[in-house]
Amino acid sequence: MSKIDLSVNIGSLKLKNPVLLASGTVGYGNEISQLTDISKLGGIVTKSLSLKPRKGNPPQRIVETPSGMLNAIGLANVGVEVFIKEKIPFLKELNTTLICNIAASSIEEYVECVKILTSEETIQAFEINVSCPNVREGGLIFGNDLSSVGRITEQVRAATNKPIIIKLSPNVPKIADFAEIVKKEGGDAVSAINTLVGASFDIYTRKPKIKNVTGGLSGPAIKPVAIAKVLEIKRNVDIPIIGLGGIMNWKDAAEFMIVGASAIQVGTANFINPNAGNEIVDGLEEFCSQQKIIKLSEMIGSYQI
Amino acid sequence: MLIEKSILEAKRQLGERIFQIKLFSPRIAKLAKPGQFCNIKVSESDFPLLRRPFSISNVEGDSIYFLFDIHGEGTKILSEKSLGDELDILGPLGNGFNYDGDYSTAIIVAGGLGSAPFPFLTSKLDKKKVVSFVGARNSSLVLTEDLLNVQAATDDGSLGFKGTVVELLTDYVEKNNLTSFRIFSCGPNPMLKALQQICIERNYDCQISIECAMACGFGICQGCPVETTNGEGYKLVCKDGPVFEAKEVKL
Ligand SMILES: Cc1cc2nc3c(=O)[nH]c(=O)nc-3n(C[C@H](O)[C@H](O)[C@H](O)COP(=O)(O)OP(=O)(O)OC[C@H]3O[C@@H](n4cnc5c(N)ncnc54)[C@H](O)[C@@H]3O)c2cc1C
Ligand SMILES: Cc1cc2nc3c(=O)[nH]c(=O)nc-3n(C[C@H](O)[C@H](O)[C@H](O)COP(=O)(O)O)c2cc1C
Ligand code: FES
Numbered sequence: 001m002s003k004i005d006l007s008v009n010i011g012s013l014k015l016k017n018p019v020l021l022a023s024g025t026v027g028y029g030n031e032i033s034q035l036t037d038i039s040k041l042g043g044i045v046t047k048s049l050s051l052k053p054r055k056g057n058p059p060q061r062i063v064e065t066p067s068g069m070l071n072a073i074g075l076a077n078v079g080v081e082v083f084i085k086e087k088i089p090f091l092k093e094l095n096t097t098l099i100c101n102i103a104a105s106s107i108e109e110y111v112e113c114v115k116i117l118t119s120e121e122t123i124q125a126f127e128i129n130v131s132c133p134n135v136r137e138g139g140l141i142f143g144n145d146l147s148s149v150g151r152i153t154e155q156v157r158a159a160t161n162k163p164i165i166i167k168l169s170p171n172v173p174k175i176a177d178f179a180e181i182v183k184k185e186g187g188d189a190v191s192a193i194n195t196l197v198g199a200s201f202d203i204y205t206r207k208p209k210i211k212n213v214t215g216g217l218s219g220p221a222i223k224p225v226a227i228a229k230v231l232e233i234k235r236n237v238d239i240p241i242i243g244l245g246g247i248m249n250w251k252d253a254a255e256f257m258i259v260g261a262s263a264i265q266v267g268t269a270n271f272i273n274p275n276a277g278n279e280i281v282d283g284l285e286e287f288c289s290q291q292k293i294i295k296l297s298e299m300i301g302s303y304q305i
Numbered sequence: 306m307l308i309e310k311s312i313l314e315a316k317r318q319l320g321e322r323i324f325q326i327k328l329f330s331p332r333i334a335k336l337a338k339p340g341q342f343c344n345i346k347v348s349e350s351d352f353p354l355l356r357r358p359f360s361i362s363n364v365e366g367d368s369i370y371f372l373f374d375i376h377g378e379g380t381k382i383l384s385e386k387s388l389g390d391e392l393d394i395l396g397p398l399g400n401g402f403n404y405d406g407d408y409s410t411a412i413i414v415a416g417g418l419g420s421a422p423f424p425f426l427t428s429k430l431d432k433k434k435v436v437s438f439v440g441a442r443n444s445s446l447v448l449t450e451d452l453l454n455v456q457a458a459t460d461d462g463s464l465g466f467k468g469t470v471v472e473l474l475t476d477y478v479e480k481n482n483l484t485s486f487r488i489f490s491c492g493p494n495p496m497l498k499a500l501q502q503i504c505i506e507r508n509y510d511c512q513i514s515i516e517c518a519m520a521c522g523f524g525i526c527q528g529c530p531v532e533t534t535n536g537e538g539y540k541l542v543c544k545d546g547p548v549f550e551a552k553e554v555k556l
Contacts, residue, residue, distance in 0.1 A: 055538035062528035
């Protein structure tokens with residue numbers, strides 16, 4: 001079993017295996033590391049950071065829905081300064097690939113964050129969140145606009161030599177167009193997908209179950225949508241894809257890789273099974289050995305249509 | 306905090322929709338403190354998707370107890386478990402009650418299922434005088450097992466005092482001219498709000514255990530905020546709570 005090569009490349013970023021933990025579902029690593037061995041994972045993506053701290057949306061922020069959940073956290077985060085001072089020292093010790101996710105309300109803020117953070121050695125790549133559905137400024141306003149995504153990619157590219165991954169919104173008619181513009185403007189990869197806009201109401205009070213009214217849908221409910229989006233990108237654009245959306249186990253992960261994901265991220269599943277990422281690594285390895293696959297990366301985009 | 310697969314050792318029905326379960330969970334039992342909770346996966350499938358949070362009701366050797374009522378689908382599934390079934394439990398989570406200090410009387414104020422954490426707390430209060438005010442809508446919902454010096458209050462007067470536990474409490478404090486006491490409370494939000502108001506007005510030393518929707522239960526999703534009164538934004542109920550000083554949070 002140990003002979004199987006699980007490593008994958010996301011552009012110039014080399015991962016020891018394709019399993020990453022998704023932004024907003026691992027905090028800054030400290031809590032979940034008490035429940036799982038992060039060093040065995042391909043890496044983690046930290047909670048979206050903005051230049052200044054954000055306190056986030058008022059409660060209620062989450063609600064469970066059929067096979068999924070809605071969240072409107074509102075990008076609650078500690079801000080770049082505290083991140084560097086208080087979170088990086090711990091993250092440094094984790095012995096895993098650290099991808100730092102940035103969410104901002106203006107192009108200048110994205111650039112500023114990346115400029116400050118790029119000198120932090122611990123950070124190996126940036127994931128740019130242009131697709132958060134839960135904040136008024138920024139987020140989806142950028143994520144739904146091709147030229148904004150193009151400009152953000154271009155300007156962030158100019159601000160760092162580290163790999164740049166743009167996290168795409170599924171709430172668009174043609175996601176491949178966005179991947180295309182990311183490639184054109186020098187982005188190294190795309191992550192697909194962020195959450196889908198959803199809402200849920202209480203029939204007795206007739207009020208929305210989350211205070212923000214709409215939220216982002218995640219979990220198994222969105223997996224078929226995510227699979228279709230990854231496939232759409234794969235068939236149209238030559239750019240590495242990090243697939244996510246509803247991955248609960250190794251079979252889901254394998255499915256994403258087959259339709260074209262070079263790596264995958266585990267999100268909502270962490271809340272239920274904090275060890276899911278490691279179980280997926282083991283499951284993929286076992287699958288490879290059964291299928292006589294020597295290099296896991298052979299599976300990427302191996303779909304038969 | 307850890308995940309422990311725990312075997313259901315005993316199950317008792319305490320009311321029409323109220324159950325107590327006992328699980329063999331030696332590692333969690335060893336770490337648990339009164340007021341902490343566990344996040345329980347009630348099924349092996351993806352339905353329901355999220356874990357369900359429950360206060361640790363008591364600890365006995367290697368076993369832990371939970372007390373719950375059937376609320377929706379998740380608690381219904383939990384109530385249907387059989388002896389010998391294995392449950393996946395994450396815990397102990399959060400910060401419990403702080404019961405150290407040189408006050409002389411510990412006053413427990415519980416509403417409905419809010420009694421859940423207090424058998425465990427009571428077992429640790431052997432150096433204090435303990436009084437317990439336990440309320441509910443009607444007598445069948447008043448849970449007093451393993452509590453000490455109980456006085457009940459019901460909305461309909463079917464058991465004990467007709468009124469609220471908060472009235473019982475203030476009455477007791479005034480009649481006995483109590484000065485050295487600490488209040489520990491858990492229950493529905495309206496009750497906690499009323500209690501909180503009294504405690505702030507009269508400067509009573511009071512800790513409340515609060516509930517809200519949760520996804521992870523251990524601080525990674527940011528889904529469980531409660532606003533603080535000092536204007537510094539939100540704290541997380543799961544990680545910073547579920548027990549707070551009554552004056553610390555906005556309900
Ligand atoms: C820290 C903590 C300790 C608890 N301790 C106990 C206990 O000891 N005994 C007991 O009977 N119950 C307790 N509860 C409440 C218990 O968790 C809920 O009754 C249970 O989750 C209901 O699940 P269900 O599937 O049956 O209900 P459903 O209504 O079908 O689903 C519950 C859904 O609503 C959400 N939810 C749960 N509680 C709330 C809330 N207060 N406000 C808004 N949404 C909520 C959950 O996230 C879940 O997704 C506690 C809750 C918390 C947060
Ligand atoms: C509670 C919660 C918070 C999230 N916060 C962020 C975030 O800060 N930044 C981000 O890029 N994505 C965030 N996401 C989106 C996830 O990273 C992921 O794209 C999405 O949940 C789909 O994957 P999943 O179904 O595996 O959860 C969040 C998701 C959840 C459920
Ligand atoms: S429930 Fe996830 S942070 Fe509190």
